[in-house]
Each structure stands twice: as C-alpha cells, then as structure tokens.
Amino acid sequence: MEGAGHTIVNVEMVETEKNFTEEEEKHGTETKRQHFNRLDSLEKEASKVSGMASATKAASLATVMQLAFQSIGVVYGDIGTSPLYVFASTFSDRQPTPDDIIGALSLIIYSLTLFPLIKYVFIVLWANDNGDGGTFAMYSLICRHSKVSAIPNRQTADEMDLSAYKLKIPDKHLKRAHMIKEAMERSSWAKTSLLFVALLGTCMVIGDGILTPCISVLSAIEGVKKIDTSLNKDVIVMISVAILVVLFSIQRFGTDKVGYTFAPAVLIWYMFIGVVGMYNFTRHDSTVIKAFNPVYIFRYFNESPKEAWVSLGGVVLCMTGTEAMFADLGHFSVRSIQIAFSGLVYPCLLCAYIGQAAYLSKFPDHVSDAFYKSTPESVYWPMFVIAVLASVIASQAMISATFAIVKQSMALGCFPRVRIIHTSHKHEGQVYIPEINFLLMVACVMVTASFKETTKIGNAYGIAVVAVMLVTSSLLILIMLMIWQTNLLLIALFALVFVSFELFYFSSVLYKFTKGGYLPLSFAAALFFVMYVWHYVQTKRYAYEVEQKVSTHYLTRLGSDLGISRVPGVGLLYTELTHGVPAIFSHFLTNLPAIHSVLVFVSVKYLPVNKVPLDERFLLRRVGPKEYKMYRCIARYGYRDRRIGHEEFENLLMENLKSFIRIENWESRQDDETVEPSIEGSELGSEGKEEDEEIRFLDSSRRSGVVYMLGHSEVRASKDSYLLKRIVVNYVYDFLRRNFRQGFVDLQIPNKNLLQVGMNYYI
Template sequence: MSSKEAVVVVENNEAEIEQVCDHPRAHTQLARFQRNDSLDMESRSFSTLRAHPSPKGPAMSVIMQLAFQSIGIVYGDIGTSPLYVYASTFTDGIKHKDDILGVLSLIFYTITLIPLVKYVLIVLRANDNGDGGTFALYSLLCRYAKVGLIPNQQLEDAEVSHYQLELPKSNRVKRASRLKSKLENSQFAKLFLLFATMLGTSMVIGDGVLTPCISVLSAVGGIKQETSITDDGVVWISVAILVCLFMVQRFGTDKVGYSFAPIICIWFAFIGGIGAYNFIKYDTSVIKAINPKYIIDYFRRNKKDAWISLGGVVLAITGTEALFADVGHFTVRSIQISMCSVTYPALILAYTGQASFLRENTDLVSDTFYKSLPHNLYWPMFVVAVAAAIIASQAMISGTFSIIQQSLSLGCFPRVKIVHTSGKYEGQVYIPEINYILMLACVAVTAGFKSTTKIGNAYGIAVVFVMTLTSAFLTLIMIMIWKTNILLVIAYVVIIGSVELIYLSSVLYKFDQGGYLPLAFAAVLMTIMYVWNDVYRRKYYYELENKISPERVKEIAVNVEFCRIPGMAMFYSELVQGIPPIFKHYMENVPALHSVLVFVSIKSLPISKVPLEERFLFRRVEPKELNVFRCVARYGYTDVRNEQEPFEKVLAEKLKEFIANEIWVSQKLLQNAETAGGGGDGDGDDIDGVQQACDEERTLEGVEREIEVVEKAERDGIVHLIGESEVVAGKGSGIGKRILIDYGYNFLKRNLRQTDKVFDIPHKRLVKVGMTYEL
C-alpha cells in the first residue's frame, strides 16, 4: 500500500470513525489501540451471550445439489455395511429361523435410533458454524466455558465473527452456570475433556485404517463365487487396490462429490431394488420384525450368544459419525434430506431383503450379500460393490486428514505438512506422512487378519467408542449451552446412552479376537498426542512466566550500544501475551534491531474459520519512534495457513491499515474532547473549522510518514526470525519427566516438520534463534 493508497484507506474509514467518536462509549474503541491490554495479559472474562445475526441459508436449489454430492462423500461407509453385517452377526450359523427376525428388528431399530434420530435430528444441530466432529464439540465447550488448558484467551477473541454462541433464552440458566463453574474450576475436568477429545480423534483415525480393510476385503471376496480364486488371492487383490487407493491421494479430491455421488446412487438403487425383489420373492412375513418383541425373544433363546452377536449388528451403523464429521463440506439440511430420502430407505430395504433370503437359505449366511443376488446381476453388482468400497475408504481417509489438521490447531499433534489440494474447497487436505502410515497400517491389517469377521470385531470398537464420546459431549452441550429441559436430557441419556453402552460392552467382549486393534492404535496415537501436548503446554507456561515486559523492550531498544539496520523483521513465537524470553537472548548476541520489528504470534481460535479482515490483531510497543509492533495472527481450525498470497505481504498490508486507523482514531477522539471542552459560535466556528482542517492535514501527513517507514523497510527486505527453543528437563526432575521431555518430545520434534516448512517461510530470508528452556 503506497502513501496515496493510505489516503484512500483513511477516507474510506473517516465516516465510520466519526460515528465511533460520536458514540458515548467511544473510549472503548480507542482502547483497541492501547498497549496495556490482552496482548499483555489473559482475559479474565468476557460475555458469550451476544450472538451475531445468522446469515440467510442457501437457496433450496443449492441445498439439493449439496444433498446429491453428500451421497458420494458421506454414505459410502454405512452404505457398504450390507456386504458383511449378517455374516459378522451369525458367525456360528443360524440356529433358529426366528433369530433372523430378531436380528432384523435389531438392525431396523439401531439404524432408526442412532443415525436417524440421534445424528440427523439432534447431533447435527451441535455443529460449530457448519463444521462437525469431536473437535467441533470440544470447541463449542471451550468457547462457552474456559476449559482450555493454555491461558491464551483474549478479550478481542469474542469480537470475531461467529465466536459468540447463539444461546436460547431460557430460565434454566442456574443449572448451566453451576456446571460451567465446576468445569472451569476443576483441573481434572479440563484434562478429562482434552483426554476424551484425543481418544475420539484417535478412534476416528483407527476407523480410517479399518474402513478400507473391511470394505475392500468384503467387496473383493465376492469374486470367489464365480471364479476359482482362493482366500489368499482375495487378500492380495485387496492389498493391491488399497495401495493404489493411497497412492492417488496426493492428487486430491477436488471433484469428489460429483464423481462419486452417481456411483453411490447406483449402489443404493441396486441394494434397495434387490432388497425389495428378495422380500417379495422369498418371505414377506419378515415385515413382522418391526415388532420389537422379536428382539426380546431373540435374547431369551440365545442369552449370552445374542449379546455377543451385537458386535456384528453394530456394523450396520459404521460410518454414522461421517454424517456429523463431514457436515462442514455441506449443510445440515442437505445431509438430512439425503439421509431421509435415499440412504435410510435403501438400507432398510437391503437388510429386509437379505433377511427374507436367509429365511429360505439359512446355510448361506457367510456369503449373504452375493448369494442373494439374481444371477444376471452378479458381475455388475460386483463392479459397483468394489467401486463403492473404494469410495467408502476414500471418505474415511479424507476425514482422517481433516481430523489431524484440527488436532494440530489444539497443539495435540506434532507438526506435519498439510497440502491443500483444492483452491475451490478449503476443507480438502492431504498429509503425506499420515497417508503413508495409513497405507502401511491398512496393508498390514488386511494381510494379517485376512478375514472380515476378525476385522469386524476391531471395527465395532472404534465405531461405538466414538459414538459414546459424542453422546457425552452432546450431553454437556445440551445442559450448558442449549439449556435443554432436564427431562429431555435424561431421556436422551437413558435411551440413546444405554443402547450405545450395551453395544460397547458387546464389542469389548471380543477384545482378544481382534478388538484390541483399534485400542492399540488409540494407545499409540494418544501417547504421541499426550507427549506433544504436555510439553507444548509446559513451554507456553515457561514463556508466560519469563516474558519480557514492554518496558524492558524499550530499555533494550534505546540502548546506545544497539544499532538500527534497514529492513523489516518478523519475530515468530507461540506466546500470545507479551514478548517471549528468546528475544532477550537474541539481543544479547546480535546487538542490532531492524528499522521495523513485528513480533508475530500464530494463534488458533476454537472456531472453524476466522475471516481475513479479522485475522490480525496489532499493538504498538511504545515509544512510537521505535516502530516495534506486536501481532497475533488468528486462525480457525480449518483455515488455510499457507495462502496463495505470501503471509508476509498480507501482514505488512494489514500493519499499514492498523497504523492509518490508529492515528486517525486518536486524532478524532482528541478533537472531540477539545470540542466538548470548549464552545463558541460565529467567528469562533470559522476558526475551529480552519483549525480542524489543519489538524486533519497534519494527521494525514503523519499517516503518510509512518506508512512510508514501513514501505521502505519492506523494500529493504523482510527477515523472518524464528525462535527454535530446545527443551530439556530441569535439574532434579524425576525419571518420568526426563523420559517425557528429553526422549519422547525431542524424538518427535527431530523427526517431524519444522516451523519454517509448515508456514512456507523462504529459506533465503530465514534466521533461526536457538535457546534452551529448562522445564
């Protein structure tokens, strides 16, 4: 922005600033430019009761297009469940024909209760400005109550669009306030919420490993019916498909919706149509399964075996979490329409048709899906089934990448490279390291287990764990944020919660039959997350306790031994409140300051996106002549950090806007104060008008001078200074702390991405400043 452009900025803001200055609380606007604010200290409290007006929703035509696209993205996993549910439920064969009715009734009520009632009608309402998943629920709680473990909240955060929650007006405030107070005052509660979020994240990643395995293996297994290929051959074909699937991830999924939706639509049409055909052809009396009495009879006949078989029934709702996790790519209404109009009817018809077939062919339960097909449709159905399995895998792999990206924002995952594969869809990301780890894990599981039954045992645990955690978070949201009637909360916990806990107890019973697998994945991932997050928090608290005061910076800057060199320096740190101690270390070794110095802190807010115009929060370090500023760059957990326009260029432009606004607002407020203090008319008004014109001209000249200083510094060159702090356990630390910091954390740090690679900082203008912290 040139000096002439600065005039335009000032003129564009003049009318708005005059309105601000005329407001009786104008001094609060000036406070935004003062230095003794929340960039120095943590905010103690701020209201979350004010809500931004909700934008008008998209047109119905757009919603219908999104509903169509969502069929290809969201329902691949739950849609391919008919491939293996009956085989996984009746692992020892069908002992009584009415057992089929009991299992069909279980499937019907499970699909109705969990995906339809819980997720479509309730959980989707708990989205975070359109984004879903475990992390979104945790973010809602962090915004409403101070349950985050890092004290980097700021008063200005509450001014960001969509930060405030739209809370219902209710008289149930007292109960919500009590619960909020207990959470905020309990360190255990804060740790538990973070632990639960990590566990949910780990389980979904485990789901991302198991979905490709069971879906592809089940689909390819059908080839044995028409060929002489053995079980080992099926395994190796599945492995080859999985390797190809992961190899093409780097190309992104830009047109994934329109590409995949037609295939999944054909799949749903096939399974629904074949289900209706089998229902009419074999046994229409299975419609009796709508009576829940058959569930009771099933448990009476089979007792413990019926309870164990629930681990197979629960596979009918695998992928349900994708309804919520992927809502950010679509809208709540579009997901509701596609689920109710396409997915739910097709699944009910498919399971009903298979039940009718099994009533006449109880000995074919191990290959129910392919055996129940009309012979002429075998090969078309095989091709569509394999394609649908690949699509189901793609959805969970993409979801895993998104979850890792969200975990990074929380400081719960080591730095990895995130590649944004689409300029049109911001949420589509690719993480090379995670992709190769997932590929190796999928190949190992497929080659090691070889059977969908064993993989199904593992799969069920991952699915039900995530659902149970979602219900726990949702209960807190219903009480604290929505302020739901307590009777409805109790009804939700009793009905939905009890069903999920029964399923969880069943899948845990098969721990030694493959069920240990997702728990082993979760244990490894949570160890990595815990080590990284624990040391991340320790580092933040160390810098907070040892931060440099603005007065100390002033002393350093005015020291005659230091010289000012041309150019702009951007000094990066994670500390939001104050200036990090590593700056003092730098000044002691390099006695020089650039003509413009900006301390930059990258901060993640517990919201999905921060608009660019609200991203940068600037403050000036006094005295003014130093040209030292502090900047907090705020991002949501789904925001792109390596924008197409270089970060340094955007920051410099916003800095110049800040300087122009700061000077103009200060001058306007000063003029208003003088006007309010004196009075006059006639010739006095003319003199005041001339004086005001002179003041405005001087203000404009001041703006141009300061902006010219910044522009000259830009022309002289921008240098990026990154504080690379090494951490070691302090003297006298116990063995546990030494293992955690000296070995665990430092091993992860050495083997993963560095800050400059994450933020795409040019190497030619990068200076790393090293310092050792004893934690």
C-alpha cells in the same frame, strides 16, 4: 501460516501476564473496553446471526437437492457397504435358526432407526460449529460458550473483536446453564477431561479410517470366488491389498475428483441393494416383515441371552459410517444430509437387510456369504463391480475425514507438524497429508494381510464405531445442558435411550477384545500418546516462556546503554506470547546486537473455531515508545483456515499495519477534545504528517527486505524432574520434533529470509 502456533495456555496463565509495557497496557485496556461495550449488542444479535447462518444453509431447494446428491458419493459409501458383512459378522460362530434371523433383523432395523436416523440425522447434526461437524467441532462449540479450552494458543487477546464467534449463552438467567458453565471454568480437571474426551473421539475416528478400507474392500472382493470357489484366502487378500495400494495412491488428487465423480456409482449401488432386497423379500420369505415388531428382540434375547448379546458386535456394524454424516457436514448442509439419508439411504438399507433375512430364512447355511449368495445370478457381476466401486468410495470418505481431523488436531497444537496439501479451491476442509496417507496405507495393508477375514476385522471395527458414538453422546449431553438449555427430562430420556444402548453395545464388542477388538484400541492408544506428549510438552514450554520473558524496562534501554543499532528492513520475530517481551528477543540481541528499523512481534494463534474472517485476522498494537517503530501482531486462524505463503502474509500484515496507524491517529485526534480551536488545525496537520511519514517509513523498510526471526528451541526436562518426565521430554518429544516438520518449513519461508537463534528451554 503456522509459525509459533503450537503452544498451550490456560486462562489462569494469561492472567499472570501483567508486566507488559505501558503503551501495550493502555491500548489493551482500550481494546477490552470496546470489546465489552460490544458484548451486549452482540448477545442481542446472537439469535439474529444464528438465523442468518441457517438461512444461508437453507438456500434454494435446487441447491439443497444438488448437495444431497453430492453427499451420496462422499458421506454414505461406508454405511452403504455394511450389508456386505453384517449378517456374516453377526453369526460368525454359529448357524442361525429362523427365529435368530428374525431377532437379528429386528435389532438391525431398530439400530438403524434409533442411531443414524433419530440420533444423528435429527439431533446431532444440529450440534455443529457454524456448519462444521465432528468431535472437534462440538469441542469448539463448548469452548466458545465457556472458558474451558485447554488446547494450544487459547488466550483472552485472541477473542477480541472476533465478531462471528462471540455468541454467548442466549439466556443468562437460566441458573442451571450458568452453574455448569462456572463449575467447568473453575475446574482444571473438567477442562482436562473435556479435552481428553475430544482427543479420544478423534483417535477412534482415525482408527475407523484405518479399518474401513480393510473391511469394505475385502468383503467386496470376496465376491470374486464366484469364478472359482476353490480360491483361497491368500488370493483374495492379495487382490484386496493391490486395490488398497491403488486407493491410497490416488489420494493426492483429492476428494473432489475421487469422491464426487463416483456419486452416481453409489446411487446405483443403493438402487441395486434396494431392488435386490425387495426381490428376495417377495421371492423367499415375506413373513420376515414381522421383525418390525420389537417383541422379537426380547424373544431373541430370551431364548439364548449370551449368544444374542455376543451377536450385538456384528449387529452394530450396520451403523458403520454414521459418524461420517456429522464429520463431513462442513462440505454440505444439515438439510441436504437429512434428505439424502431419509429419502434414499435409510429405505434402501432396510430393503437390503430385509431381503437378506428373507433369503437366509430359507438358506441359513449361507450366512457366511449372505450378500453374494442372495444376489440373483442375472445381476451378480454388475453387483460385484458396483460393490467394489462402493467399497473404494466408502474408504475414500473415511480417509478424507482422517486427513481433516489430523489437520484440525495439528492446527490446534495437539499433533506434530505434517505437510498439508489443499486439494480443492472450493472446499478448504479438503486436504491431503502425504505422511499420514503413507502410514494409513501401511496400516491397512498390514491389517488386511494379517487378519484375512472380514469377521475378524469386524470384531475390531465395532469397538471403533461404538466408542465414537459414546464420545459424541457425552459431548452432546454437555451441549444440551449448557448451550441448548434443554429440559432435564428430555436429556434424561436421551441418555436412557441412546447412551444406555450404546454402553450395552460397547460391552458386547469388548467381549471380542482378544479376537481382534484390541486393534482399534491399540491404534487409539498410540495416537493418544503422541497427542498427549505433544500437548503436555507444549504446555510446559509456554509456561517457561511466560516465566522467562524479559522485563518491561528492557525496551526503554534499547536506545541507550545497550548500544543496539537499527538496520534498514522489517524484522518479523515469531513468539508464543501475546503480551510482554519474549526471552528469545534478548537472546537475539546477545548474539546479534542490531535490530531492524521496523520490528513486529508476531504471534500466530489457532482458535477453537472453524474459520476466522479475513478482515478480523490481525490484532495490532504498539510495543514501546512510538519512535521505536515496534509493533505486536496477533494473527488468528481457525482450524479449517488455509495457511498462506510468506509473501501473501507480508502483504496482509503491512496493509493491516498501515490501517492500524491511520486508525490510531484518528482515535488520538478524536480523544483530544481539550485542544483550543486556534491550535487544533495545526495539531491535526502535524499528526497527519506524522502518520504519513510513519507509513512511508514502513514502505521503505519493507523495500530493504523482510527477515523472519525464529528461535530454534531445544526443550529439555529440568534436572530435578522425575524419570518418566525425563523420558517423555528428552526422548519421546525430541524424537517427534526431529522426525516431523520444522516450524520454518510450515511458514514456507525461503532460506534467504530466515534467521534462527538456538535457545534451550528447561521445563
């Protein structure tokens, strides 16, 4: 369920919420005391919990090998299809000399070694959030170790008693880590910048998801020219577009059916390119093996510095799909990803590039179609078929990653509501989003039809690849400083080796900005604008709710001068606030001067964690005097948790509410130590009877019906707002809100159970 799960709050804003009822304050204080009493033991157990998580991931060797095999079909399709177009993109504007080919091959070898192998496989994969990878997972990891979150629904109350996610900094005495942590917590600029970087990485990955199907399918289909060399580009583009339409049409079946089924096809693809590469190496020019000597990189740049620098935009494409290893980590394990890449993917890719270089040293004029030209005649058509399958699977991996990223962004309140369909019972992270799927398909078809050549798309692709790498490096350095507490010399070495080279690559791909490089930046800018507008307005909207919430004395007047009657049933009033009485409540009573016999203020909060344990889903407390039968429920979800239907939610809520009543009465009896033994038994019996009566009253109220009460809010800019703010709020945000899904649709509430009252928010 999502409900009111789309607002933003800073820690400072939470601290201003002081005017909640005495009953809430008392219970909140007790909860906080229990919370802080547990911190010491939790911190001592942090390393033990981490070790247990690692042991769970390790499992048996057979399980790891099975996961490694499955990862081939889901993770490595993108990077595996890079040999289709790398040399063509590297030398797109000239015919290379033998020395150029050796220099480019040396760059490819060391790029694959430094970034996918060393950086991602052996370093970045460990910066996961309880097994989940990707930009948001790194952001989540940072937010759990410091109060720097600027995403929606982040409140102090949300974290209470959330045992699996209170892993604090292991060593409090490391001054550097604490200084960084405290400095970031004090700086609103640091919080905003951190969210900015996370959103930027997210937008670039989505841009990658648009370009991967285009370049992979188009480069694979170019092999059809073997039938007739006179085939023009338009025919190849039409075939590619048809395959793309089919590819997006089958997305509704999910990653399980589309991706896992084709793991054998990707395995065969890697075996093919590896064997063909070794064949070309032994047949044409075995001296290209000298490219393992990095001296040839320096010679390459020394001979023609500018041309070598420009060619980096093509070399970087050998690393496309590297981010997928990290983004799809949640479906597998660190060890399985490491085994699959180190044992199969890396050596096969090296063989493929070395073989192509050996062929091009004899036939440099074939560089524009190096892959298919270097394929032996006897295996040409089997290779073509497998190449098409591999390109489809490569596209599938990035499309699925895009769906998962959009879901995370939406759950954390950084993206408008869209319909999410879970396609797997085994993996909750595997989802299908029809609206996003359609937009991706339209974008891919337009890019393929307009660019028509892989070299032009490659110019755009490189920017997306390197930008995501830079974002990952930035977040990883912060994790090293604040969480891993790595030696400063090692961090400096990491920045010197990886970040400096990534910036060098980035300068090269930006050089081709006018030749297609503007495309991913345009996509990212449009997505970032949508996310920022949604984030900004929701932040202001929450601030307005805090400011306009009802006085605490309002509750004490409900049964007297307000003349409010109680009707049988359970009312679930959704609100963004976790303390105090929301203004929408008084607005309801103004229009309908009656409330249900049981009223629950429900706040649905998405936390920057991947999953929240089911037994820790709800935080419950009373609102107002006990006889009012009014409660507050904070329902907490992680960004990978599955939303449940209203009936299941009702069942869970009622069961937890009954448990809360029993625990509350038990604690009350335990605290009453001053009661004399002669009357203690009678009091215990009275309290037990009171507890049973309240639970029976809950059951009878539910049988009378459950009604969901939502505020249908219109957000408008205040009259004194400047022009840009009025445009953003009154037109852009309003357009997004009206054209995306409404809150009650996400809650899956039948119309007969829904009660909405309109209210204007002026921000």
